[in-house]
Amino acid sequence: MTIEGVIIISAIGEIFQELMRGVNITVTILIASAFFGFLMAFVAGLCRLSNNAIIRGFTGIYVEFFRGTSLIVQLFWLYYALPILFDIHLGNDFWAGALAIGLNYGAYMSEIVRGSILSVAKGQTEAATALNMSRFQRMRLVILPQAVRMMLPEFGNYLIQMLKATSLVSLIGLTDVLYYGDNFRDNHLSLAPTAYIAVLIFYFILALPLIWFTRKMENASKKGVAS
């Protein structure tokens, strides 16, 4: 074995320890932005189906704006704009990151919510009406339970996308996995390939449960549904 080989192997343990320090932030950012994202997805998705044209219009603007511009621009914009425009100081950059990712993916996922609700067969609504259910009951007891199972595989996909997006928060100074990877590379320039491959493997390991969940849901959503 060459000398370089020995150096790389002995460095792997060190890189691993460094990156572990960032997992906490990566995972908490993912959880916080997923929470915002799903909240926005259901709020905006249902608002776009509202009978009120003004509500529909406003949510339409929100969705198209966040889908039409890129996440990195939104992240920096929120990071600089919130304190200036609205005098909101979120305390730290954590919430700017979680908010940007949540708002961005919430806009995408609201289209999934809307599409899934619309694709529930019309007969279901008619049957629920015939059973004398109120509008709220129809949505809660009949439409949503059928729509949600269609949304799940897509939500799984978007969770993977959100995990990838969390790497951006290192650009606004949060100490996530990529931050520690960059840090390690700065101190050990010749080990850069090993460091970044380790970072990629870290993200992939974090993504594996989400990939598994998505596949599982893809199968589950196909099973036993009358179309």
Add this chain to the structure above:
Amino acid sequence: MKWDVFLDAFPIVISGIGITLGLTIASFLFALIFGFFWTFTQRIPIKPIAWIFTWIMEFIRSTPPLVQLFFIYYAYPMVPHIGMTLDPFTSATLGLGIHFSTYIGEVYRSGIEGVEKGQWEASTALNFSTRQKWTKVILPQAIPPTIPMIGNYLIILFKEVPLASTIGVIGIMQLAQDYGAKSWNYLEPLTIVAILFLILSYPSAILINKLEKKMNRRFDKKEAIKTTHSREGAVM
């Protein structure tokens, strides 16, 4: 928001639009060509090899493109024997191109799978060679229905291009950040970037949507084309 700053920053930021669009097109072309590679590897009859490539694809697709860009720009020159220094634009073209090729490959695959089995059997019955089968029967039917999806990925890719500013590609995003660093006014230049993205991507999205409806009507294959991972969401 200060209007004089806005007007001052506007010509500076917009001068980077050529680089931003150029990088979009270059990496998209790379992805379109390299996508065939992934489709091809999925059709290798030796199962373990096809399986390995499936996982390589999954790995590239499930890890952040930002890290992949850093790898190509900072780490690739350090790789023994094959490493070389690449300029930011080439690194970004490769990084985004490879990342998106895994999505495009999946689109091609879904297109090919959408062609009915009878078409294969008919072309075998007509004694077509493998080459004729692909060029005369399968691909002409497989590719057109996927055009709207490929268009969607072009728009998504366009929105990922500002990532390249992190390795020093001087597109609109980098110019906006430079302007911010110099004058300590970040809000106005970043707003300009957001507006530019909106006015370029929104009409394209409407166009693709129309195309998709038209294609669905023509091919009647709403269900045939489905890929794993998001169909229209941001990839990042």
